[in-house]
Amino acid sequence: MKNWHVDDVMTTSVVTVPEEAPYRAVVDLLIRHRLSAVPVVDDFQRVTGVVSEADLLRKIEYAGDEKPRLFEGRRRRGERVKADARTAADLMSVPPVTVLKGTPIPAAARLMEREGVKRLPVIDDLGRLVGIVSRGDLLKVHLRPDDDIRRDVEEGILRIYLAENVLTVKATVADGLVTLKGHVDRWSTADIAKRLTRQIAGVVDVVDELEYDYDDSNVLGTGIAYGIA
Structure with missing residues (x-):
């Protein structure tokens, strides 16, 4: 990425x-x-x-x-x-x-x-x-093609930070709006994916449609707790 x-x-x-x-x-x-x-x-x-x-x-x-x-x-x-x-x-x-x-x-x-x-x-x-x-x-940066943004999401985030869930998560991009859809193991995994995706050049916003099995938000608090600003 x-x-x-x-x-x-x-x-x-x-x-x-x-x-x-x-x-x-x-x-x-x-x-x-x-x-x-x-x-x-x-x-x-x-x-x-x-x-x-x-x-x-x-x-x-x-x-x-x-x-x-x-x-x-x-x-x-x-x-x-x-x-x-x-x-x-x-x-x-x-x-x-x-x-x-x-x-x-x-x-x-x-x-x-x-x-x-x-x-x-x-x-x-x-x-x-x-x-x-x-x-x-x-x-x-907001003139970047949607395909380039989607490639950054898939290769720079999903395959690295969601390696165990990469087959169950899909990213689509329309006019810079990224939609993350699928299933992950826990809330913190979905939160990391959303936060990192938002930082990609050209991303206008992120729609989080990820489902998860375990809600660990009360344990971790916010993304700052696991090193994501």
Whole structure:
């Protein structure tokens, strides 16, 4: 069963700007490529920051407003500095929100949500840019064919974790919805199958129609007790 990472869905041809790129060059680049943000890289292709449309708009927002206001907060002062910026190095937001190559897709999705960003530069262990992944890219896992998902369930879960019951359990998949049907020895076996199936890339949900002989839920409590998150 394949574990999907950002490497599997990222774009490797990334539009970037150098730190010394002039303000107008960055504006032109975003408009020409229809982007809302662009990574800033140094001479070694290491990501040093990100310039977004919001960063660029500070020059318009504070146009003609030369004097800072009394008791102005730190965020407003930072925005005012960007209004006077002339290069990408002065405009960019730092530190950049990036993700390491090999990061699982769910972890990348949680990082995007937590940081409130729409895309993540993907870097290697040395901080060098190797790709970029967007929210739309992460959703590509849900375009996987149903047959591929079913094969993952059968080979990666049923034959490994339900080896003794593999002949009595059947998995069907329709539009990413997995139905597990059949007979197993105990509740915990059915629960493990359901939990692991839900973690397969492209699975929308799991319908549990498994029957079991012995209910050991009171003994084990939850899946955490036997190592399934």
